[in-house]
Amino acid sequence: MIEKLNKIKEEALDEITKCMDEASINNARSKYLGKKSEFTQVMSEMGSLSNDEKKEVGKVSNEVREAINNALDNKLKEIKLEELNKRLEKDKIDITLPSNKRVPGTKHPLTIVREEIEDLFISMGYDVVDGPEVDSDENCFEKLNLPRSHPARDAQDSFYITDDMLLRPHTSSMQVRYMTSMEEKHPFKMICPGKTYRRDDDDATHSHEFSQVEGLVVGENISLSDLKGTLETLARRLFGRDREIRFRASYFPFTEPSYEVDVSCFNCGQKGCGICKGTGWIEILGCGMVHPNVLENCGFDHTKYQGFAFGVGIERVASLKYGVTNMRDYFTNDYRFLHNFNRKEM
Numbered sequence: 001m002i003e004k005l006n007k008i009k010e011e012a013l014d015e016i017t018k019c020m021d022e023a024s025i026n027n028a029r030s031k032y033l034g035k036k037s038e039f040t041q042v043m044s045e046m047g048s049l050s051n052d053e054k055k056e057v058g059k060v061s062n063e064v065r066e067a068i069n070n071a072l073d074n075k076l077k078e079i080k081l082e083e084l085n086k087r088l089e090k091d092k093i094d095i096t097l098p099s100n101k102r103v104p105g106t107k108h109p110l111t112i113v114r115e116e117i118e119d120l121f122i123s124m125g126y127d128v129v130d131g132p133e134v135d136s137d138e139n140c141f142e143k144l145n146l147p148r149s150h151p152a153r154d155a156q157d158s159f160y161i162t163d164d165m166l167l168r169p170h171t172s173s174m175q176v177r178y179m180t181s182m183e184e185k186h187p188f189k190m191i192c193p194g195k196t197y198r199r200d201d202d203d204a205t206h207s208h209e210f211s212q213v214e215g216l217v218v219g220e221n222i223s224l225s226d227l228k229g230t231l232e233t234l235a236r237r238l239f240g241r242d243r244e245i246r247f248r249a250s251y252f253p254f255t256e257p258s259y260e261v262d263v264s265c266f267n268c269g270q271k272g273c274g275i276c277k278g279t280g281w282i283e284i285l286g287c288g289m290v291h292p293n294v295l296e297n298c299g300f301d302h303t304k305y306q307g308f309a310f311g312v313g314i315e316r317v318a319s320l321k322y323g324v325t326n327m328r329d330y331f332t333n334d335y336r337f338l339h340n341f342n343r344k345e346m
């Protein structure tokens, strides 16, 4: 009988080592220790033994049962651990993959320059005026001393929506709106920044879409020296406190006299370089004293009031400040380009 029990143990332990899953463990348990197993059969035969024999067989049978049970339990643990490891391997998260990090945006270089100009003029008591990008021919041209037949329109008349409405070619249309909407005419200082549109062949230095800041001051006893002082302040704010400016005679229909303004080169100290094309001076804006016809067209008595006006291209200033050589970079929304600018670095 003892021999039988040891044989059962041997067979069982051998089979258990071959078990691959939980179901085969359960099968083995019932096969070797269950009600219908050989082990149970042997146990049922114990009644015919003497007391001493019973004692001995009982001891061996307990050992066999314990050995089989232990082997089953250990193998089951082993199988479960293996299953867990397989599942972990399958569901593995690759923590070396880069996350979807969000980089905070930065201000557009044109916005940085526009705000810098706005800040300066607000500090000098100017209103900042905004208005529609589609405006009437009357506001864009006629009231600015540019009647329909005027040859100077050629450079500017561009994107007409109807015969009388167009994308504004300059922000001067806002100056007209500002002056004509004033019920009681009185002295004022204002700037109007914004987008403007003109027919142009787009290339590295030209665009059909660009931005301006125009300024207009109207009052009594306003003279050219007021204009000069204002523009000197602007040039020094934008390009450094040691800058000088010079006026060159020019022509605009809405100012008389009219000037182009150059700033002394900030790059070479006026020795001559690529930026100033060897001249020591860089052209930055146009300006002049407001034409009496413009004042009259907008309801101001030109015998009482004078004024000055100026217009500066924001792309031009930004390109000079940041060394941008391709104007199209401002409009193509390339993340790599836009992340070169940070207000703090100015």
Ligand SMILES: [Zn+2]
Pocket (backbone or CB within 6 Å): 265, 266, 267, 268, 269, 270, 271, 272, 273, 274, 275, 276, 277, 278, 280, 281
């Ligand atoms: Zn230079």
